[in-house]
Amino acid sequence: MSAPASASAEAEPDALPPDISKRARRLLFSLVRPRLGSVIVLSLVIVVSACAATIGPVFVAQALDDGLPRAADGDFGALWSAIAAFVASALVGGAASFASTRLMGITAQRIMLDLRRRLFRHIQRLDLGYHERSTSGRLVARQSSDMESVQDFLSFALIESALGILSMAAIAVILVWLNVPLALIVFAGFIPLFFVSRAAQRAQRTAYRRTRTSIAKVIVHFTETMGGIRAVQAFRRQPAGRHTLAREDEQYCDANTDALRGVAWFSGLTRLIGNVTQFAIVIVGAWLVLEDAAQVGVLAAFLLYLRRFYNPLDELVQSFNLYQSASAALEKITAVLDTEPAVAEAREPVALPATGGGERAGGGRGGRADGAGRALEFRGVRFAYGDGPDVLPSFDLAVPAGQTVALVGSTGAGKSTLVKLLTRFYDPSAGAVLLDGVDLREVANAQLRRAVVMVTQESFLFSGTIADNIRVGRPEATDAQVEAAARAVGLDDYVRRLPAGYATDVKKRGGRLSSGQRQLVSFARVFLADPDVIVLDEATAHLDIPSERLVQNALETVLRGRTAIVIAHRLSTVEIADRVLVMEHGRIVEDGKPADLIAGTGRFAQLHAAWRDTLA
Amino acid sequence: MRPLLRFWPDIRARLGTYSLVIVLTLIGNGITLVIPLLTGDIIDGPIAHHNLAGLWAPALAILAVGIAEAAALFGRRMIVAPVASHWEIVWRGRLYDRLQYVSVPTHDAWESGQLLSRATNDMSQMRRFFAFGGPFIVVTPIVILIGTIVLTVMQPVFGLIIALMAVPTIAVIAVFESKYRITSRQSQDTMGEVTTAAEESVQGVRILKAFGREPWMARRFDALAQRLAGLEVRKAKLDSWLWGTILCLPTLAQAAILAVGAWGVLAGWTTIGTVVAAVTITMVLRMPIEMFGFLLSDLLMTMTAAARYWEVMDLPLGITDAGGAIADAPPVRAWRGRVDFDDVDFRFGDAAADTLTGLSLHIEPGRTVALVGATGSGKSALAALIPRLQDITDGAVRLDGTDIRDIPLGELRSLVAVAFEDPILFSATVRENVAIGAPGADDAQVRRALGIAQALEFAEALPEGLDTQVGEQGMALSGGQRQRLALARAIVGTPRVLVLDDPLSAVDVDTEDRVQRELARVLPDSTTLIIAHRPSTAALADEVAVLHEGRIAARGTHHELLRTSALYRDLMGASPTTGPAAAQDSPAPGVAASGAGAMGVAAGLAVEVTEAGAATGCGTAARAEAVASSGSVADAGTADQTAAGGAASADGAPGATAPATSAEGVAGAGVRAPRGPDGASAPSGEGRT
Structure with a gap:
């Protein structure tokens, strides 16, 4: 019944494999590859914009050194051409910046959209065991705050760092061209810079990983509190919640402070290296000038460019900061994406044999004959959650097509496990579950879900209208079909009384459905889905008995002849079955027609007698 | 701006530290203006005069300024790191706490993802702003203003050129501001919806899997994610206008200064040295002006985040103590526990009718x-x-x-x-x-x-x-x-x-x-x-x-x-x-009839059993009366003793739900006898022995 969480090592969601950064980079490349065209164009635009920014001062110098003296002599040509070139560089620079910002925004958002969709679909593909082990809050954190980190990096940092690196490269070329020995001094500065960067990268990676882990904890606690606000308020848990949040947030705050302080060291040291280099250039440059190995103009230009050379470092530090944060987030995302679902769809699925009723399209059930259910079989099934004890030690069961089977037994007897195997939420540890003789593991997902549908006790509503929620059963259903389904389960009257009827938003106050009504929505979904095998896991627990009967009657009419597995705690639900299975400790202890069992002296007979007596 | 100003009390509490951060920002950015002066000194002094010894003083000054600049940068970041990180969690803590006390009906009106995105995305936006953008948005205009004043003092015409440049810049910024603010708001709200969808897809995963509706949910998610991407692209497009303009205009101003300056030099009303200085200063000013574009978008996003924060903080508590607040641990008096509903009407929020x-x-x-x-x-x-x-x-x-x-x-x-x-x-x-x-x-x-x-x-x-x-x-x-x-x-x-x-x-x-x-x-x-x-x-x-x-x-x-x-x-x-209900009272024939494989209760069955049900229906009443007259159970205290004898319950006494498998079960029958206020067993109306 219970799935052990965080028991095994791979279940620990915060443990990252050692080669995770490599895999995260691979993920990034795989995201960028389809956008290679835009990235190349973008790079060209950035080169243009970097060149325009670098070359500008050259025209200023030309205007001042060359143009002005000549203009004084009456030759305005040089001055005007220098100024015109300068204006042109400004316009080109502005246009390039305009284009690169746009292109970057579009490219970054396309990549983000890819990543969001990929992660979303992967999480949906992951097996239920994974979902039960990891917490929903953590999976939400992967899709919200981690995504935000990646997006910040892509949309702000990438362009800045590319621009920074390019203009540094351009200036480096100019420096070498101006004076080789001085350029070598500048490049010597790269040696300490390299060590500082490497140390920073290591320290920052740890710090940013801590921020991602701790913010996920904050998100988990936040969602838990808001999801359980009724219990929080009823049991006056606010002070305790406040303390927990403060504790989790304190860790996040510390991690963030450490990360930001790491940036302080990194940016302080790089600036120091730059400024010391500047000092060395002044001393050596002045000496070279005095030794007549260099010209004053060269030194002046050198100092001007040196400043510009180190300026992008600021942006690079900022980008590096965002990069570290984004790569920590990408690692977390990669860890989720690299998890293979334990219950995977078959590569080469086997088609289920056609049912007696043939194709059912557009809800036309008229032609469907009785006995269009499917046969089920559990063959030597053993099952345990993770490394836990066997819930089903060795289970064999055959249900012919069209039979309605009720499962009875105390909590923990393995009933829910049985239906989870039947709906392939889990795969058996040994043995096989067969549908019309085909191993469930070989059936294509779409066909399996078409054939077998389960209604659970929890009836989750998605945001949207009531009609939207019923349509979960069959997205292409018409309004009339949706209403017919609602009418069949007795929900129609209530919905019609709502201000906006079927268009009422379930999350808006007017559309608040009681738990019983939510279960009716679940049933309406099944009506639309119209499966061959229907599995009810205590699906009527929140209904009053007349509503339950109405639903059962309706199901009986609509799903006549389908195979049904019903878990029930109420005997009123059981009596409609053709066959009752009483389970205990993962085994069937009684199996027979309800009438036969009632007539006997077994557990079911006792339960039944007790239940009947309450109505007397 | 108002939502941001409402954070003033928190800033005031750390005003000393935060002022220091601003001062360090100013130093770090202002001190670099000295370096061109020093290098000029070196070129005009030691180098011009071939005086190698005279080089040391200005060179060391350059070193000192360089160290001071690095120290200011380091200091600013070191000091602001814990302050901004702390603000983030303090604000999130307040948001969380408000939400803990806000009444359930108010909660129900909010999508959970909207709350979460306010608590995380918006708060980290605020932290980033206060750590970086905040001090700069204070310092940058000061630097620009000082630069403009210096230019004006040097040569009023140059100041005028800068002022003229400011006009289109401000116009672009004004258009940008209103559009960007709307888009940023839409984007942040959509982010909340994306978060909600992500949350629902994880919480409702069983339903989605049970119906094989992963593709359907994925399409819903895609629509939202695409809208978000679209809004982010729109932001980038707005940014591109701003940044393109802001990059272009200062350079055009420089060109204008150059051209006008050249004319001035030729006309004799200014010197070449002034032109060089003016161009150098505009060069220095370019950096803060360019940065201002980024700062502005950052500020606008932060204002949106702040507005979204206050929307939650301003939610009325709804259900409170008599005084309008909620005390955490009020003294608990002794109560007897009588509960009365007197003529109660209740209606859900904006529902059309009373429940x-x-x-x-x-x-x-x-x-x-x-x-x-x-x-x-x-x-x-x-x-x-x-x-x-x-x-x-x-x-x-x-x-x-x-x-x-x-x-x-x-x-x-x-x-x-x-x-x-x-x-x-x-x-x-x-x-x-x-x-x-x-x-x-x-x-x-x-x-x-x-x-x-x-x-x-x-x-x-x-x-x-x-x-x-x-x-x-x-x-x-x-x-x-x-x-x-x-x-x-x-x-x-x-x-x-x-x-x-x-x-x-x-x-x-x-x-x-x-x-x-x-x-x-x-x-x-x-x-x-x-x-x-x-x-x-x-x-x-x-x-x-x-x-x-x-x-x-x-x-x-x-x-x-x-x-x-x-x-x-x-x-x-x-x-x-x-x-079908009748089948409950007389299950055996009912079940036999439904043996045909019915999922619900077959209509035929219902008819068939109606008579039997009617019969047992009367029987039920009869039995109940029998119980009433015979009196089923003694008071709870004696139940254990009478349990074995409580066989009366087998006939349908109030407590007969027992599975009757064990003595324990039978004992229960007695224990479950209804209690009167005095502790004695007294099924009201049915009398007792």
Whole structure:
């Protein structure tokens, strides 16, 4: 019944494999590859914009050194051409910046959209065991705050760092061209810079990983509190919640402070290296000038460019900061994406044999004959959650097509496990579950879900209208079909009384459905889905008995002849079955027609007698 | 700007530190203006005069300035890091705390993802702004202003050129600002919707898998993600206009200064040195002007984040103590536990009609009342009124005659314990989860409560027993297990008033029966309202109230109502008037008839059994009367002794839900006898021996 969480090592969601950064980079490349065209164009635009920014001062110098003296002599040509070139560089620079910002925004958002969709679909593909082990809050954190980190990096940092690196490269070329020995001094500065960067990268990676882990904890606690606000308020848990949040947030705050302080060291040291280099250039440059190995103009230009050379470092530090944060987030995302679902769809699925009723399209059930259910079989099934004890030690069961089977037994007897195997939420540890003789593991997902549908006790509503929620059963259903389904389960009257009827938003106050009504929505979904095998896991627990009967009657009419597995705690639900299975400790202890069992002296007979007596 | 200004008290509290950060920002950015002057000195002095010794002083000054600049940068970041990080968590803490106290109806109106994105995305936006953008947005205009003033002093024409450049810049910024603010707001709201979709897809994963609707949900998500991407692209496009302009205009101003300056030099009203200096200064100013574009978008996004934060902070609490606030731990007085609903109307938020209208219900201290009603009749709504999770629209709910709105919320909720149909466990150990119901409960109390809820056995079998982590971050338990832990939590503190909202719907009949026997035995003094769907539950209560069309339509013991109320018979599945229901009373033929493989109850079956049902229907009444006259059970105290003899129950006495498998079961029959306020067993109306 219970799935052990965080028991095994791979279940620990915060443990990252050692080669995770490599895999995260691979993920990034795989995201960028389809956008290679835009990235190349973008790079060209950035080169243009970097060149325009670098070359500008050259025209200023030309205007001042060359143009002005000549203009004084009456030759305005040089001055005007220098100024015109300068204006042109400004316009080109502005246009390039305009284009690169746009292109970057579009490219970054396309990549983000890819990543969001990929992660979303992967999480949906992951097996239920994974979902039960990891917490929903953590999976939400992967899709919200981690995504935000990646997006910040892509949309702000990438362009800045590319621009920074390019203009540094351009200036480096100019420096070498101006004076080789001085350029070598500048490049010597790269040696300490390299060590500082490497140390920073290591320290920052740890710090940013801590921020991602701790913010996920904050998100988990936040969602838990808001999801359980009724219990929080009823049991006056606010002070305790406040303390927990403060504790989790304190860790996040510390991690963030450490990360930001790491940036302080990194940016302080790089600036120091730059400024010391500047000092060395002044001393050596002045000496070279005095030794007549260099010209004053060269030194002046050198100092001007040196400043510009180190300026992008600021942006690079900022980008590096965002990069570290984004790569920590990408690692977390990669860890989720690299998890293979334990219950995977078959590569080469086997088609289920056609049912007696043939194709059912557009809800036309008229032609469907009785006995269009499917046969089920559990063959030597053993099952345990993770490394836990066997819930089903060795289970064999055959249900012919069209039979309605009720499962009875105390909590923990393995009933829910049985239906989870039947709906392939889990795969058996040994043995096989067969549908019309085909191993469930070989059936294509779409066909399996078409054939077998389960209604659970929890009836989750998605945001949207009531009609939207019923349509979960069959997205292409018409309004009339949706209403017919609602009418069949007795929900129609209530919905019609709502201000906006079927268009009422379930999350808006007017559309608040009681738990019983939510279960009716679940049933309406099944009506639309119209499966061959229907599995009810205590699906009527929140209904009053007349509503339950109405639903059962309706199901009986609509799903006549389908195979049904019903878990029930109420005997009123059981009596409609053709066959009752009483389970205990993962085994069937009684199996027979309800009438036969009632007539006997077994557990079911006792339960039944007790239940009947309450109505007397 | 107002939403941001509302953070002023927090900033004022750290004003000294934050001012220092701003000063360091100013130093770090201003001091570099000195370097061109120093290099100029070197070129004009030592180099021009071939004086190598004279080089050292200005060179060392350059070194000193360089070190000072690096130190200012380092200092600024070091100091601001803990301040901004701390603000982020303080603000999130406040947001969280507000939401903890905001009433349930208000909560229901918000999508959870919207709340989460405000608490995380928006707060980290604020942190980033206060760590970086904030100081710069103060310093940058100062630097630009100083630069402009210097230029104007140098040569008014140059100042004028800069001022002229400012006009289109400001125009672009003004257009940008309004458009960007709208887009940024839409984008942040959409982010909330994306978060909601992500959350729903994870929380509703069982439904999605059960129906194979992953592709459908993925399409919904795609639509939102695409809208978000579209809005972000629109932001980038707006940014591109701003940044393109802001990059272009200063350079054009420089070119203008160059051209005008050249003309001035030729005309003789300025010198070449002034032109060079002016161009150099505009060069230095370019950096802050370019940065201003980024700062502006950052500021606008932060303002949106702040506005979204205050929207939540400004939510009215809704349900509060008489004074309008909510005290955490008010003193708890002694109460008897009489609960009265007097002419209560209740309507959900903006619903069109009342859910409860003119409802009156009185429960004597220590009595157990089962509330029965059709799906959607408002049972849970009524239950939520007692701990004031919802407030009534009209009328009054009273505890011992005092309107519960006059009792401090904390006191009321410590008197009233609730077990919800949808059990909520916290991420904590089993022990902690139970002890939440009675802070300070010791091991014995916790075990006792678990024992009553029939949860001790499975709890002890968990890997770490009662210290096993459960809830969202721990062991996944089954619905029935969660319900029993939630029930143990509700009863551990022996509350004055116990509200049980269908608390055992996911528990098997056997276990439910044991739980209810225990409940009646150990909590004789708690006033209990229990929402029931099963006859077994209703049978155990002292009285049953039937909720129909917003009022209590019938009241009496289970057996009385079975006799007198068609509505009740219907609800309990005992009504002979609805065909299939009859099968309940006479199952054997019914089942035989349904052997054909019907999922529900075949129509034919219904007809067939109607007669039998009618017959047994009369039989039921007859039997009930027999019980009434013979008097079934003695008082609870003697139940154990009389248990063996309580065989009368086999005939349908109130407590006959027992599986009758063991002596224990039979004993229970006696124990479950309805209690009167005096502790004696007195099924009202049915008399006693």
